[in-house]
Amino acid sequence: MTSALRIEGGTPLTGEVNVRGAKNLVPKAMVAALLGSTPSVLRNVPEIKDVQVVTSLVELHGVAVDLDKETGDLRMDPSNVSVAQHADIDAHAGDSRIPILLCGPLLHTIGEAFIPDLGGCRIGDRPINYHLRVLEEFGAQVEKLPTGISMKAPAGGLKGASITLPYPSVGATEQVLLAATMADGKTELKNAAIEPEIMDLIAILQKMGAIITVETDRQIIIEGVSELKGYQHVALPDRNESASWASAALATGGDIFVRNASQKDMSTFINVYRKLGGGLDIREDGIRFYHPGGDLNPLFVETNVHPGFMTDWQQPLVVAMTQAQGVSVVHETVYENRFGFTDALVRMGATVQLHRDCLGPTPCRFGHKNFKHSAIITGKSQLHGTDIHVPDLRGGFSHIIAALTAEGTSNVTGVQVISRGYEHFVEKLESLGANFEVVK
Known part of the structure; x- marks a missing residue:
């Protein structure tokens, strides 16, 4: 099982990936x-x-x-x-x-x-x-x-x-x-x-x-x-993996067709993706996600239980938000400590501020409980390669996206965690043209 990758960033991800049954089912x-x-x-x-x-x-x-x-x-x-x-x-x-x-x-x-x-x-x-x-x-x-x-x-x-x-x-x-x-x-x-x-x-x-x-x-x-x-x-297709590849396409300036991505299970994500400035081509056999060129738009996102914006979608999307021109806000209402992955983004050059207040219209369970559960992301940021250790499943995939977006080399360790929910993700990265090598 792959445990570390040396990634050379700056190459847009292009091509096709296939998504199978949902990890959460x-x-x-x-x-x-x-x-x-x-x-x-x-x-x-x-x-x-x-x-x-x-x-x-x-x-x-x-x-x-x-x-x-x-x-x-x-x-x-x-x-x-x-x-x-x-x-x-x-x-x-x-x-x-x-x-x-x-x-x-x-x-x-x-x-x-x-x-x-x-x-x-x-x-x-x-x-x-x-x-x-x-x-x-x-x-x-x-x-x-x-x-x-x-x-x-x-x-x-x-x-x-x-x-x-x-x-x-x-x-x-x-x-x-x-x-x-x-x-x-x-x-x-x-x-x-x-x-x-x-x-x-x-x-x-x-x-x-x-x-x-x-x-x-x-x-x-x-x-x-x-x-x-x-x-x-x-089994229904994995909407979380589909959204992750969508965010990877947008952050790297790429173009990815996610075979089997399901519109009906991703409608909230699709709306947010469009507002951010992402390009979409929805087909019966999947969805093409791509960067259409020009500046991405800053936006406000609040996670919530279904049919709201899913918490597993926000971490990969935050990486794409660092490439938007202006100030974006994310209010996390499902898990109180889901912004730990942003420490690595800041070290890479992103401007991310974490707050204990509910920076959104929905008062959540974490208000006034001293958890940093809201984030302000200011872009556009030029990310630079660095050494990263994967903290968790979604945060780990977000770090991979950030490393692929960044200028220079990133050494990412602990990537075996990502295999909990992403099938053959190293092979998929290779098929999309990512520039990396497996470190033994």
Whole structure:
């Protein structure tokens, strides 16, 4: 696995990349297969680290997994689901936060579950309290151990519950869906997340036999069933990867056709991209993103839960904003520490000021809490190459974009983190004409 790149910037990225299934859906769809009494087939699966981690975890629990890397077809047979050793789960989970989502299905199928201490990108507080509270609402008995958290299903199995999330958390919504589909009785979930990946997970569960109604005002009703079958499903394309390549095209002055990019899942991003001055050619088989020439426009962006501007989109786009003529403002309302990646941009010559105030019309959870969650970006800035260590997935890809935009040489370490969510990104950079070498 590539861990470091030496990048010579200043070359526009041009060409075509192909985007496969969404990182924010595929691992959860794999977990859902645990609920089926027959095998499931998931198509359009990317070769990313999160898929490898979940494959290892479900195999530890007795699921037979077969991936055709060429077609992206993944077959999962859960007919021999069993208990796994805690130490093995800990070893295979690594820094992934996916294990928490295995709990509901495992409580249904084998009556117990264990999760190790969880990692993930360090972009802000992502407590598992939502998840634990949800599972306890269904009747799970939760015990905190020195090595992690152990859970057992109550006699008679999980029961339906009425749950209101304090925030429309994607992970907590997924937890409810995976636990409620086979719980005894009806579950009412209020303040649910409604991201496209959530809707695709619901589609998968419906194919398996679940009864799920999505109502207005972020309310989802799940009527528990006694058995679910396997599914066949094509994963929706990764809108985050599509947006990242779009930002790379704009920042470097390039022209990239992102095959399989989906307009309907990226409409908010497309609007912002146009306002920034980016060129677009929307086709049935993908979207062409390009720099049309001339100056880019400064603009205001506020991240939010769907259908708002997605938080995963802002980091790559901030790099493009450094190339706009004037003052841009970004108000981050989802994660409180998502601007750590800008330290490297400043060292490269960007003008970025971070603020604790909500520099936007929407009062967010982080106002008056001393988090630097708003940014003012003043451009146009000439970036210069420097040494960078990748902090997290999206911030890391943003650093790659910045290095490609900059004048001179950048040495980027820790790039293996990017493989968590970007399939074959080094090969894709090469195909787009990026000037770099892999450092052993």
